[in-house]
Amino acid sequence: MQDKINDLLQLPIERSLKKNIEIIEQIIENNVDIVKREFVFHGPIDISGVVFYTDGLVNVQLIDSEILKPLMIYSSQIREQDNTQVTHFLAENIKNHLILNTAVKFVTKISDALENILSGDTLVLLDFCDQGFIASTKGWDARSVGEAETETVVRGPRDGFTESIRTNTALVRRRIRDPYLRMEAMKIGEKSKTDVHIAYVKGIVKDGIVNEVRERLQKIKIDLVLESGYIEELIRDAPNSPFSTIQSTERPDKVAAALYEGRVAIFVDNTPFVLLVPTFFWQYIQASDDYYSSFWTGSFFRLIRYIAFLISLTLPSLYVLIVSFHQEMIPTTLALTIAAGRDVSPFPALIEALVMEISFELIREAGLRIPKPIGQTVSIIGSLVIGQAAVQAGFVSPSILIIVAITGISSFAIPNYATSFALRLVRFPLLIASGTLGLMGFGAVFVMITIHVLSLRSFGEPYTAPLFPLKPSDQKDIIIRAPWWKMQKRPQMVDDNPNRSESGIKPEPPKANSGESDTDKKSNDNKNNDNNKNNQSNEKGRKVKQKRTWRK
Amino acid sequence: MKKEKITNGMILAIAVNLVYTKGIGVTQGIIARQVGNDMWIATALSILQGIILVWVTISIIRRIPQYNIIEQTEVMLGSLIAKLVAIVIFLFFVGAYATVLITYVYHIKDYFSPDSSILLPVVVGLIVGIYGTYKGIEVVSRFAIMGLMSILLFNVLIILGSLKDFDIKEILPIFTNGLGKNIEASIHYNTDWAMVTMVAAILYPLVNDQKTWFKSGVTGIVFGGLTVLIWPILETGVLSPEVTGQYIVSCMQLARAAEIGDFIHRYEMIMVALFSISLYVQIMVILYTASLTVAPVFKLKDIRPLIIPIGIILSAFGYWIIFNNVRAMTFLTYYWPPIAMSIAVGLPVLIFILGFFFKEKLQQTKANLPQEEQNI
Numbered sequence: 001m002q003d004k005i006n007d008l009l010q011l012p013i014e015r016s017l018k019k020n021i022e023i024i025e026q027i028i029e030n031n032v033d034i035v036k037r038e039f040v041f042h043g044p045i046d047i048s049g050v051v052f053y054t055d056g057l058v059n060v061q062l063i064d065s066e067i068l069k070p071l072m073i074y075s076s077q078i079r080e081q082d083n084t085q086v087t088h089f090l091a092e093n094i095k096n097h098l099i100l101n102t103a104v105k106f107v108t109k110i111s112d113a114l115e116n117i118l119s120g121d122t123l124v125l126l127d128f129c130d131q132g133f134i135a136s137t138k139g140w141d142a143r144s145v146g147e148a149e150t151e152t153v154v155r156g157p158r159d160g161f162t163e164s165i166r167t168n169t170a171l172v173r174r175r176i177r178d179p180y181l182r183m184e185a186m187k188i189g190e191k192s193k194t195d196v197h198i199a200y201v202k203g204i205v206k207d208g209i210v211n212e213v214r215e216r217l218q219k220i221k222i223d224l225v226l227e228s229g230y231i232e233e234l235i236r237d238a239p240n241s242p243f244s245t246i247q248s249t250e251r252p253d254k255v256a257a258a259l260y261e262g263r264v265a266i267f268v269d270n271t272p273f274v275l276l277v278p279t280f281f282w283q284y285i286q287a288s289d290d291y292y293s294s295f296w297t298g299s300f301f302r303l304i305r306y307i308a309f310l311i312s313l314t315l316p317s318l319y320v321l322i323v324s325f326h327q328e329m330i331p332t333t334l335a336l337t338i339a340a341g342r343d344v345s346p347f348p349a350l351i352e353a354l355v356m357e358i359s360f361e362l363i364r365e366a367g368l369r370i371p372k373p374i375g376q377t378v379s380i381i382g383s384l385v386i387g388q389a390a391v392q393a394g395f396v397s398p399s400i401l402i403i404v405a406i407t408g409i410s411s412f413a414i415p416n417y418a419t420s421f422a423l424r425l426v427r428f429p430l431l432i433a434s435g436t437l438g439l440m441g442f443g444a445v446f447v448m449i450t451i452h453v454l455s456l457r458s459f460g461e462p463y464t465a466p467l468f469p470l471k472p473s474d475q476k477d478i479i480i481r482a483p484w485w486k487m488q489k490r491p492q493m494v495d496d497n498p499n500r501s502e503s504g505i506k507p508e509p510p511k512a513n514s515g516e517s518d519t520d521k522k523s524n525d526n527k528n529n530d531n532n533k534n535n536q537s538n539e540k541g542r543k544v545k546q547k548r549t550w551r552k
Numbered sequence: 553m554k555k556e557k558i559t560n561g562m563i564l565a566i567a568v569n570l571v572y573t574k575g576i577g578v579t580q581g582i583i584a585r586q587v588g589n590d591m592w593i594a595t596a597l598s599i600l601q602g603i604i605l606v607w608v609t610i611s612i613i614r615r616i617p618q619y620n621i622i623e624q625t626e627v628m629l630g631s632l633i634a635k636l637v638a639i640v641i642f643l644f645f646v647g648a649y650a651t652v653l654i655t656y657v658y659h660i661k662d663y664f665s666p667d668s669s670i671l672l673p674v675v676v677g678l679i680v681g682i683y684g685t686y687k688g689i690e691v692v693s694r695f696a697i698m699g700l701m702s703i704l705l706f707n708v709l710i711i712l713g714s715l716k717d718f719d720i721k722e723i724l725p726i727f728t729n730g731l732g733k734n735i736e737a738s739i740h741y742n743t744d745w746a747m748v749t750m751v752a753a754i755l756y757p758l759v760n761d762q763k764t765w766f767k768s769g770v771t772g773i774v775f776g777g778l779t780v781l782i783w784p785i786l787e788t789g790v791l792s793p794e795v796t797g798q799y800i801v802s803c804m805q806l807a808r809a810a811e812i813g814d815f816i817h818r819y820e821m822i823m824v825a826l827f828s829i830s831l832y833v834q835i836m837v838i839l840y841t842a843s844l845t846v847a848p849v850f851k852l853k854d855i856r857p858l859i860i861p862i863g864i865i866l867s868a869f870g871y872w873i874i875f876n877n878v879r880a881m882t883f884l885t886y887y888w889p890p891i892a893m894s895i896a897v898g899l900p901v902l903i904f905i906l907g908f909f910f911k912e913k914l915q916q917t918k919a920n921l922p923q924e925e926q927n928i
Binding site: 325 | 561562660665672679683684687691694695819821825829
């Protein structure tokens with residue numbers, strides 16, 4: 001059966017409309033959402049025609065007003081111009097003079113025709129014509145542009161990507177009115193034929209990166225692409241690593257900024273998550289707010305996020321190794337407090353930490369999956385389990401409760417969900433090694449994680465650049481966020497055009513003289529300029545007057 | 553296996569890491585037992601000798617920058633002698649790995665996990681070392697840069713924590729043992745430089761931009777030397793040379809004595825965490841270089857099949873040495889310095905001299921190399 005349909009799909013569009021309809025109907029069989037509407041084209045002779053479209057994916061009003069109405073009512077205009085038999089010439093005339101649609105193209109194969117119908121376009125077939133018209137009539141219900149739910153900001157634009165690829169590219173294009181911005185289209189997924197666009201700024205991005213992205217995308221052989229996660233997993237440099245080497249974002253401003261750092265954006269239809277490559281580890285700790293608030297605020301909160309990152313990765317492990325093996329490292333008063341708290345718990349510190357960590361993950365996961373109306377139930381149960389009740393019941397010590405809570409909060413301070421998830425994942429081997437081998441185990445696993453991260457690459461670029469390997473000029477936007485006027489140069493990854501502007505970014509403030517404020521000086525300067533202009537114009541007027549008088 | 557390339561900054565970081573961990577503690581303990589408060593002078597003298605050693609090694613490699621010391625020997629004396637040289641260098645790395653294990657295991661055993669078996673840190677070190685070595689020298693070099701940063705932080709912490717107890721009188725008078733005795737004692741720190749020399753002899757062909765080799769080599773030694781030199785000065789001024797000489801790992805004693813303010817009074821764990829990065833860099837670099845040394849003996853282009861067996865050989869010998877404290881310290885004080893110096897000084901000097909006799913042969917080989925290989 002599959003083979004038969006495949007054979008039919010490979011057929012060309014015939015001159016006989018009846019045969020074409022038969023072929024299409026054999027392929028689509030009893031699909032209720034694919035609509036067939038027959039009509040008569042009153043051209044040089046009366047010709048039968050048909051339109052095919054997918055109900056729900058098209059704007060029916062467009063079909064009525066831009067295709068059917070001109071073909072059925074205004075067809076006489078063609079008759080006056082052309083009396084030849086139905087040929088390709090007529091088809092051209094219909095396209096050029098009759099169909100009002102903004103994007104019309106011809107197809108000659110059944111497979112192409114079907115692909116367009118299923119994408120939301122409309123196929124027009126006429127009898128005696130061996131090609132079909134495809135008119136762009138896409139129009140389906142889509143979520144309107146709203147706030148990016150996974151990347152909220154205090155200051156900054158509120159618009160986030162939607163499930164429509166065209167809306168998403170428009171959101172970026174609105175921010176970059178640069179003719180060098182390129183968007184290339186391709187389709188991935190043998191069955192889903194998902195629209196995928198790659199965007200980059202020519203002259204900023206290295207050609208090698210664009211070629212690499214293009215090549216990897218073209219090599220994907222998969223039947224369905226339902227979300228950008230599919231693409232991400234298939235084109236990653238290190239597919240087995242828990243660390244993601246491809247950044248995904250819901251924010252158009254983030255994409256626009258990334259394009260001018262020499263990166264490539266990959267838009268996938270049906271998802272609000274756009275992929276950015278290459279990606280560096282440090283970018284996961286950066287948030288859009290860093291760039292919109294003052295550099296002091298941006299740098300401070302970035303440092304806080306780095307601390308959160310370290311806490312999230314190491315705090316439970318450090319607690320367990322100190323409490324289990326190296327108690328002498330804690331100041332005496334704190335050691336006594338922890339020991340008193342641990343008296344109630346029958347379990348070793350490692351088991352306590354593991355149970356609490358798993359419970360926390362359980363509550364987080366349940367909170368995510370649970371229907372909103374009963375979400376509060378999870379909160380209540382969560383606060384009971386990871387709360388005073390667990391301590392009072394003697395299951396855990398109060399100190400581990402605080403450790404797990406701080407770790408949990410820290411993991412949510414990391415702006416990227418994928419990274420926060422990776423950290424939660426690698427935290428467990430670190431915890432087990434610390435609980436069994438103490439400092440030696442912690443050191444060994446930590447070094448292995450570090451080595452692993454150092455070995456990663458994202459589209460050929462070292463994942464830990466520009467710190468390892470060190471690129472001194474790029475340090476202004478890694479640990480801290482330097483002021484914009486200090487970031488005259490783009491990141492080193494940019495191909496050419498390394499400066500953000502030819503002259504300095506920041507306008508120089510006016511030079512002040514003693515005894516007057518800068519603005520006073522500027523006002524006086526302006527006044528003087530005006531006076532000079534007035535004097536000049538008065539002088540000019542006088543001269544003109546004199547001339548006129550002289551003429552008189 | 554793709555031929556990896558590293559930068560001059562990376563080789564500099566490797567050099568600093570190689571001379572640091574053993575140099576600040578175990579070596580200083582031995583030197584303190586020999587020359588007392590002149591231990592910092594012996595260390596400084598050793599740094600000067602290190603500069604000469606590395607200069608000779610880089611001069612050898614620059615004759616054919618694409619060939620390491622074994623490959624150059626092959627050009628001059630044939631494959632059989634080259635294999636012999638490879639085995640000798642490998643034996644050097646077997647000994648060097650044992651000295652690294654002494655530093656690593658005694659830190660753990662004496663200060664953090666006294667009840668754990670000796671085998672445990674040896675196996676843990678081996679696993680981490682193998683993992684890092686599998687990732688390649690470029691990754692290890694990046695890790696070495698991280699190690700370099702941690703060394704700097706470690707030094708800042710120790711200076712902040714111990715300066716208040718520093719007594720300059722402990723250092724004075726200087727040269728109490730005379731210059732000769734200090735030079736004799738400097739041989740112990742020379743063994744650490746020997747590691748740098750041998751690693752340089754094998755790894756320098758992987759370093760980009762040969763014009764700056766001398767600069768990076770000498771900078772590495774001066775920088776590494778200075779980061780280490782601060783320790784004998786502090787150990788003498790804070791602990792006194794007598795106390796320093798009492799301990800196998802004298803740096804840990806200094807770290808224990810250090811405290812910042814009233815609350816942060818036991819931060820040796822943070823320091824050891826920083827220090828351990830450098831230790832693991834040593835383990836990985838030695839394992840990588842030893843594998844690279846042996847590869848031509850077995851006519852292998854890819855070192856990966858060798859990493860595990862060589863790791864096991866190095867660890868087995870190291871375990872045998874450290875299993876007995878007395879054996880370890882005897883090896884480190886009496887046997888290792890002459891062995892290390894005769895290989896790390898004797899071999900490069902011999903090949904350096906032989907290079908003058910086989911100058912034409914070397915130049916011919918260099919000229920016959922493909923153009924792109926010549927422009928590294």
